Structure formats: C-alpha cells, structure tokens
Amino acid sequence: MKITVIGAGNVGATVAQLIANAELANEIYLVDILEGIPEGKGLDMYESMPVLESDSRIYGTNNYELTKNSDIVIQTAGLARKPGMSRDDLLVKNAEIVSTCIENAFKYSPNAYYIIVSNPLDVMTYVALKVTGLPKHKVIGMAGILDTARYRSFISMELGVSMQDIQGLILGGHGDTMVPLTRYTTVAGIPVSDLIPADRLDEIVKRTAGGGGEIVKYLKTGSAYYAPAAAVTQMVESIVKDQKRILPCSVLLTGEYGYKDVVVGVPAVLGKGCMEKVIELKLNDAEKALLKTSCDHVEATIKEAMELIKK
Ligand code: APR
Numbered sequence: 001m002k003i004t005v006i007g008a009g010n011v012g013a014t015v016a017q018l019i020a021n022a023e024l025a026n027e028i029y030l031v032d033i034l035e036g037i038p039e040g041k042g043l044d045m046y047e048s049m050p051v052l053e054s055d056s057r058i059y060g061t062n063n064y065e066l067t068k069n070s071d072i073v074i075q076t077a078g079l080a081r082k083p084g085m086s087r088d089d090l091l092v093k094n095a096e097i098v099s100t101c102i103e104n105a106f107k108y109s110p111n112a113y114y115i116i117v118s119n120p121l122d123v124m125t126y127v128a129l130k131v132t133g134l135p136k137h138k139v140i141g142m143a144g145i146l147d148t149a150r151y152r153s154f155i156s157m158e159l160g161v162s163m164q165d166i167q168g169l170i171l172g173g174h175g176d177t178m179v180p181l182t183r184y185t186t187v188a189g190i191p192v193s194d195l196i197p198a199d200r201l202d203e204i205v206k207r208t209a210g211g212g213g214e215i216v217k218y219l220k221t222g223s224a225y226y227a228p229a230a231a232v233t234q235m236v237e238s239i240v241k242d243q244k245r246i247l248p249c250s251v252l253l254t255g256e257y258g259y260k261d262v263v264v265g266v267p268a269v270l271g272k273g274c275m276e277k278v279i280e281l282k283l284n285d286a287e288k289a290l291l292k293t294s295c296d297h298v299e300a301t302i303k304e305a306m307e308l309i310k311k
Helices: 010-021 037-046 087-108 121-132 144-159 198-209 211-219 226-240 285-310
Strands: 002-006 027-031 057-061 072-075 113-116 139-141 245-254 260-271 274-278
Touching (some): 002 010, 002 087, 010 027, 010 037, 037 057, 072 087, 072 226, 087 113, 087 121, 113 121, 113 226, 121 245, 121 260, 121 285, 139 260, 144 198, 144 211, 144 226, 144 245, 144 260, 226 245, 226 260, 260 285
Parallel strands (some): 027 057
Antiparallel strands (some): 139 245, 245 260, 260 274
C-alpha cells in the first residue's frame, strides 16, 4: 500500500502521522510546494516509527514523480480559514491549488483512489472529479465523519457518557447548511430525544454546524486539523482493510436522494473498491427541505468554481 498526502501543513502532516502510526501503508509520500518542509516533517516522522513500532516509511518531497503508482492520494493542500472567513471564501485560491495538485498526482497515479480534504470540500471534490475524469466511486471527500464526530463529542459532553456509545449521522454540504439527522441519533441504542430536550438538542446541532468556525476563532491563524486528520484516517482504514464501514462521505450524486451532478455528504460503504455504495435513507419533509437548501448552495458554488477553472 502506497499513500500520497498532498500538503504537508497541519492537516496533511497529521494525516500522514496517523496513517503511519496505524501502519496503514508501507510507504507514505508527503508532498508540498514548500522546499524542505515536507522532507523535514517526513524524516522526523520516519524517525518516530522505531519507537512507535510501525514499519510505515514516510518520505517528504516536492516531486510528484516519486508518488508514482500510489494506491490512495489524499488532497489537503490549500489555504485554511482565518477568523471571519467562510469555507467558500477559500474558493478562488483553492480551486486553482486543488486542480494543479490533482493534475500532477493523476499523471503518476491514474489508478489511485482520491480523498479530498481541501475546502470548500464538496466543491473541491467536484473539481477533482472533473480534472481526473475518474468515476464517482474513486474520488470522494472527507467532511461527514468530522461533522458527525463534532456532534458526537458535544452530545457526550452534554450527557457525560462515553463518546463511543453515541451514533449519529450528518448529511449534506460541509458548512452552515449541513443536515444533522437527530432522528437517527442514538446513545447506546436509546433515541437521543429521550435523553436531551429538543431545544437543547437544537443548540448542539447549531454548535456542530459552526464547529469548524469555533476552532478557527481560537486558533486565529488557521483551522482545525486533529479531528479532520482522524476522520481521513478512518476512511483510509476502512478502504485499506476492506472494513465496509458505513461512513458519511462527500460523493457525486447521480440520482440518489433525487439529485444529480452535485457532491454532498451521504452515508456510504467504504471498502477495497473505495466508495462501494451510497446508502439512501427515507428522509422526512423537514430533512428533505434542509438537504435541498444544502444541495442548492453547493450547486451554486460548484458553478462558480467551474467558471474560475475555465478562465
Ligand atoms: N502544491 C502543494 N502544496 C501546496 C500548494 C500547492 N500548489 N499550495 C499550498 N500548499 C501547501 C502549503 O505550503 C501548506 O503546507 O498546503 C499546505 C496547507 O497547510 P496549512 O496552511 O497548515 O493548512 P491546513 O490546516 O493543513 O488545511 C489545509 O484542509 O481542512 C482544509 O480548509 C482546510 O483547505 C484547507 C486544507
């Protein structure tokens, strides 16, 4: 298993480290445009492996040729948010960065699976699909696991119970228009509505939707990376080990949920074929309306991005 992580910044370096620690790949290539940074971080991580008892080998580079024949490529390069910015504010610059990086990686790894993390995530996944021309099951985005993890954390804080007992699901775009399915949220099998009053649950949902912004406000110079990197690693693990976990991922819809030609978060089965299946849920009217708002928003941003790329 050979994995390439594009972007040796906060998210990229943390992803590489988590994948190496879990020994999910024999070789990990960390690529960045900056000179020295990927090499330095890569070597530092390599040197931690004897202690961590993993035989993953990490190499940093500016040269895409070395990433040749990767099995999985993870795209994290791009600008991160600063306080006051929305993910969409990153569109112009990141559309350019993502298309260049993916074009370079695809030249050497046409058979790889691509996981997109750069924001605005759903739109960047669409850009990567267009740049590569790959089918939808091979190019997916990471957002839903992160949003759901934030939601699960907040519920666990509220109830003072184990995070592991909390199951939840968030659909839609990665942003203010995400669609938390409180109906499908359980705590050790108990519906969350039996444990948390509706108004309090609404507040938790709102905090979840603004969860990325909450971290940006604290960090001031960048955005979240520990939880995003953990979420990417879970996707990689499910693919590498063919676990067939059902995880919310950003996927190009081709009729599912009544939408076409838009990338949004939906529950999907991840295994050795990458995104093996989209799970379609029967949404109620309120959930359908939220999903429509989310899809409309992502669709409009995709249009904007495609215009920019044409220029
Ligand atoms: N090619 C390769 N690397 C690039 C390029 C490029 N064209 N442009 C920028 N980079 C690299 C930067 O040099 C930097 O090392 O991308 C890295 C980004 O790292 P950070 O600034 O630390 O940002 P990070 O927190 O990792 O976020 C990256 O992930 O979650 C999203 O919104 C976030 O879009 C952002 C991305």
